Amino acid sequence: MMRTVTLPKATSRRTWLAQTCATLGAAVGVAVLLHAGAAAAKFDVNFTSARPSARLDLAITSTPATVKVLTWQGADIDGDGAPDFVNPTGKAPRQHDAYGYGAFGASRDGGSRPHEGVDYMVDAGQDVVAPVSGFVTKIGFAYADDAHLKFVEITNPAIGYVARVFYVDPSVEVGDTLRLGEVIGRAHGLEAKYPGGMTDHVHFELIAPGQNRIDATRVLAERYVTRLAT
Structure with a gap:
């Protein structure tokens, strides 16, 4: 059977609402307030509850910021599904400066010879790091x-490539076995x-089977990947 709630006079509504909330709890008190009509909505009543679970906490979420990072993807020569080359510095090739371009085939010695490597x-x-796996x-x-100013030569007999990385202070020795991307030394400054x-x-020369130097960018393709911003 439906029961009818009769509100008291306006002068005692504030006291009545507070008593209702204290007796029945915040949830019932809110329901009574909603059904009380426009007149009850004018009152400024603060509802509290002894039950922490009755609080409504609003979680504000946001999408993490992302950035696009230039990386280099090494070619898979032997077909095993893994790259066989890596960028020795992780940075882009040298662009034009007071001494010319760092690209493969760029002019050297007034045009008398081509650049035989790629400057990273x-x-x-x-x-x-070692741009190929193999032996020093x-x-x-x-x-x-x-x-x-020294260079480190690494030979990979499995795929037949030889890599030479110039302008490093080596931390490896002849005969050492290296994994792809393993540190071979520290870069030497060139100002002097x-x-x-x-x-x-670093000057990176890549020698393909048959002793032909090739452009390293043929096996190290630039691409952008999306990562979380730090």
């Missing part, structure tokens, strides 16, 4: 008259050798 930019002192087959000098504006970089 680097911060002096940062780690440089040689550690030599980039220039016959300079004992500071090339003052006046050469960008610090």
